[in-house]
Amino acid sequence: MGARGSKSRRSELPEGRPMRSFHEALVREHDLRHDFDDIFEICDCIGQGGLCSIYKIRKKDDQIGGSSRPEHVRRRLHIRKYSAPLPRALSNKGFPLAMSLNERFLSQDPSSESNAAGPTNMHFALKVINLAMVKEDKIDQLKNEIEILKTLDHKNIIKAFETFQMRANKKLMIVMELCTGGDLFARLPYSERHATVCIKQILSAISYMHCKLTPVFQTRFYVSCLVLLRY
Amino acid sequence: MSRAFEILTLVSPLTANNIAHRDLKFENIMFESKHPEAAIKVIDFGLSKEYSPNNHILTERVGTLYSMSPETLQGIYTNQADLWSIGVCTYMMLAAGDKPFEGKTPKQLVAKILMGKYDFEAEVWKDISPGAISFIHSLLVVQPENRSSATDAMRHGWLTHATRQNSDHSSVDDNFRQRVKQGIIRYSNLGDFRKLALNVVAKKSTSAEIFEIRKVFEEFDTNNTGTITLPEFKAALEHFDYSEGDLMEIFRKVVRATTTLERR
Numbered sequence: 429m430g431a432r433g434s435k436s437r438r439s440e441l442p443e444g445r446p447m448r449s450f451h452e453a454l455v456r457e458h459d460l461r462h463d464f465d466d467i468f469e470i471c472d473c474i475g476q477g478g479l480c481s482i483y484k485i486r487k488k489d490d491q492i493g494g495s496s497r498p499e500h501v502r503r504r505l506h507i508r509k510y511s512a513p514l515p516r517a518l519s520n521k522g523f524p525l526a527m528s529l530n531e532r533f534l535s536q537d538p539s540s541e542s543n544a545a546g547p548t549n550m551h552f553a554l555k556v557i558n559l560a561m562v563k564e565d566k567i568d569q570l571k572n573e574i575e576i577l578k579t580l581d582h583k584n585i586i587k588a589f590e591t592f593q594m595r596a597n598k599k600l601m602i603v604m605e606l607c608t609g610g611d612l613f614a615r616l617p618y619s620e621r622h623a624t625v626c627i628k629q630i631l632s633a634i635s636y637m638h639c640k641l642t643p644v645f646q647t648r649f650y651v652s653c654l655v656l657l658r659y
Numbered sequence: 660m661s662r663a664f665e666i667l668t669l670v671s672p673l674t675a676n677n678i679a680h681r682d683l684k685f686e687n688i689m690f691e692s693k694h695p696e697a698a699i700k701v702i703d704f705g706l707s708k709e710y711s712p713n714n715h716i717l718t719e720r721v722g723t724l725y726s727m728s729p730e731t732l733q734g735i736y737t738n739q740a741d742l743w744s745i746g747v748c749t750y751m752m753l754a755a756g757d758k759p760f761e762g763k764t765p766k767q768l769v770a771k772i773l774m775g776k777y778d779f780e781a782e783v784w785k786d787i788s789p790g791a792i793s794f795i796h797s798l799l800v801v802q803p804e805n806r807s808s809a810t811d812a813m814r815h816g817w818l819t820h821a822t823r824q825n826s827d828h829s830s831v832d833d834n835f836r837q838r839v840k841q842g843i844i845r846y847s848n849l850g851d852f853r854k855l856a857l858n859v860v861a862k863k864s865t866s867a868e869i870f871e872i873r874k875v876f877e878e879f880d881t882n883n884t885g886t887i888t889l890p891e892f893k894a895a896l897e898h899f900d901y902s903e904g905d906l907m908e909i910f911r912k913v914v915r916a917t918t919t920l921e922r923r
Contacts, residue, residue, distance in 0.1 A: 454859060480705075573705045576678055583873060586689075586702045609690025609697045612748065617755035617783075620791055624818050627749055627794075629699035630688060631818075634745065635809030637678045638738045 452578045458592045464601065467491050467590075474553070479562070479570075483554040484606060552589065553607070557600040574602060584633035679717060679737075682706040683744035684726040685751060698873070710738070724765060725758050729773045729801050739803035742812060746798025753791060754783050759799060775801035790817035839875045840896055847912035 472484040557570055577588040592601040682703060690697040706721045715737050722731055728743035730736040750759040759777035762768030777799060779792055794817040800806040846854065879887050879895040892910050
């Protein structure tokens with residue numbers, strides 16, 4: 429999971445407050461812009477507001493390691509390493525299979541890769557909050573968003589993965605899950621059936637936030653089970 | 660290794676969240692992907708606030724005018740204000756984007772919200788079921804104490820009735836569901852450290868990667884809270900021929916990974 433940023437550190441909790449969720453322990457915090465450039469590259473600007481702007485970003489291929497490295501990268505590395513270029517005479521007609529395989533692997537554009545369920549695991553959203561125009565006393569209020577996002581772990585609430593707090597150029601950055609389906613306006617009008625499906629999910633998120641009970645067993649444990657099935 | 664143990668020492672029992680979103684509106688509710696069944700994600704916690712359970716009165720007048728509750732406008736409110744905003748969103752979804760409260764000037768809009776005056780007279784409402792209208796009526800209530808809470812709203816007939824209809828044609832493959840259930844049992848027998856490692860992998864994966872698994876999870880989660888309680892867990896694994904005690908033990912072991920590791 430690329431824990432190479434030695435300068436990155438675990439979030440420091442306000443004194444006396446216990447860790448809320450397992451998720452909270454996994455959100456990495458960084459201080460340097462340099463760390464960001466090492467891991468991510470910006471693809472697109474999605475939106476811009478007064479204080480903040482939202483970008484679509486992508487994890488650099490070489491930052492994704494081990495078994496979670498995407499298939500196309502693994503294949504490409506494999507080809508570079510082990511296969512000499514095909515002699516032209518052979519590649520023309522003699523070995524159509526080899527040729528077509530090579531073509532397929534090498535021409536795959538990582539950015540076009542997506543599945544029915546949504547963006548791949550390499551794309552994220554980045555929220556950049558500009559602190560330069562904000563007075564000292566308001567800064568804590570803006571950091572509030574990070575503190576709250578870290579504690580929430582629910583299937584219908586956006587998840588934060590990494591945060592960058594840079595004193596030098598007064599920026600606050602949050603790497604989050606990317607949503608590509610637009611907001612509620614995007615799918616107007618709603619049938620009653622679709623509306624109930626959406627409202628239920630919104631209520632589920634809100635009752636989790638308002639909740640006075642202990643959340644017991646969350647979605648992501650299932651992934652643990654899936655990992656077990658695979659290996 | 661050391662980093663993992665650092666995490667181990669960090670995790671303590673899950674405690675309750677007491678957070679009010681304070682800016683629920685159409686723009687802050689997103690679809691995860693373009694898929695027709697894409698999950699909803701609530702975004703933008705810039706105005707959210709954590710409050711102590713003992714003193715849960717909030718006073719800052721923040722939010723976006725069209726979805727702000729009357730008590731937020733007055734400056735004394737609780738997390739019940741979020742439920743009003745959900746009422747506004749439900750109204751807009753069914754009315755093709757028309758807002759329940761509108762005014763030519765902000766002042767007029769505020770006056771209308773404070774009176775809680777809205778109607779279902781537009782053409783679109785003719786085809787809407789009484790259940791939907793009663794749901795909106797239960798949320799757009801000026802007195803916050805008479806308004807449904809999030810848990811109450813989830814039990815409203817309009818939502819529960821729809822669930823029963825949908826569950827008939829489930830899109831999850833039976834085989835897959837079976838494998839997930841077996842996976843849970845195998846998972847419960849792992850050592851703490853392996854459990855933890857798997858949890859780290861799980862937390863680091865994005866929603867798209869767990870699309871299928873989440874569907875199974877939603878089947879288990881019969882009361883739609885986003886969490887699986889012990890009774891739901893028992894119901895899900897019922898046909899595996901485990902005794903009541905065994906199921907309790909499996910559940911305890913599964914949950915243990917993230918709740919008791921702080922003892923290390």
